[in-house]
Amino acid sequence: MNELVDYLRSRRSSLAMTLVEPAPSEAEIQILIEIASRVPDHKKLQPWRFVEYGNEARVELVKKFQQLSDEEAGSSPLEKRQVELERFLSAPLVIGVISKTIENSAVPDYEQVLSAGAATMLMLVACNAMGYEAQWLTGWFTRSRKATELLGLNKGEQIAGMVHIGSNHIAKTDRTRPEISDIFSKF
Numbered sequence: 032m033n034e035l036v037d038y039l040r041s042r043r044s045s046l047a048m049t050l051v052e053p054a055p056s057e058a059e060i061q062i063l064i065e066i067a068s069r070v071p072d073h074k075k076l077q078p079w080r081f082v083e084y085g086n087e088a089r090v091e092l093v094k095k096f097q098q099l100s101d102e103e104a105g106s107s108p109l110e111k112r113q114v115e116l117e118r119f120l121s122a123p124l125v126i127g128v129i130s131k132t133i134e135n136s137a138v139p140d141y142e143q144v145l146s147a148g149a150a151t152m153l154m155l156v157a158c159n160a161m162g163y164e165a166q167w168l169t170g171w172f173t174r175s176r177k178a179t180e181l182l183g184l185n186k187g188e189q190i191a192g193m194v195h196i197g198s199n200h201i202a203k204t205d206r207t208r209p210e211i212s213d214i215f216s217k218f
């Protein structure tokens with residue numbers, strides 16, 4: 032076993048609300064995107080793209096999200112919606128991974144969405160590899176049609192994840208993990 036295996040066996044996210052500066056530099060963000068785009072991608076469709084939501088942009092977006100009607104915001108209770116908006120503002124860096132389904136492709140939509148999920152996961156791991164902490168979040172505004180329009184999504188696109196990135200020095204405890212015997216079998 033080596034260090035990479037040890038890391039993968041104990042990997043954990045950090046809570047977005049605990050993330051502070053430093054965050055990845057411009058040059059490091061380029062490397063994060065480069066790594067995240069090295070995912071398995073059936074027929075090389077690149078069914079994903081990445082958007083950095085800057086601090087000021089997020090403040091403006093949240094103001095607009097707060098003006099959306101209950102119907103446009105979906106079914107979550109107002110209090111929960113507010114917590115999710117505060118969380119969107121909390122980390123020093125947020126990169127949205129956008130799943131972009133290519134129509135009329137021989138590759139089923141769900142395989143394309145899986146590739147976007149894999150890109151999000153790889154970004155989380157890359158953040159840790161570069162010494163940063165991260166959390167993969169979504170929230171009502173990543174699913175509301177009006178809100179996703181404000182986030183710049185086009186037709187056929189959806190948010191795979193908002194990767195909240197920064198630093199902290201908080202010791203991480205593990206959460207409950209499945210028993211291998213419950214999730215693995217031989218056929």
Ligand SMILES: Cc1cc2nc3c(=O)[nH]c(=O)nc-3n(C[C@H](O)[C@H](O)[C@H](O)COP(=O)(O)O)c2cc1C
Nearest residue numbers: 042043044045046166167168169170171191192206
């Ligand atoms: C697609 C997706 C969306 C998620 N959205 C949220 C969310 O909105 N709120 C939340 O608290 N956790 C959400 N999570 C879970 C967090 O990423 C959580 O930090 C993680 O499961 C903690 O586990 P880990 O330490 O093993 O990474 C989401 C996970 C995935 C895969």
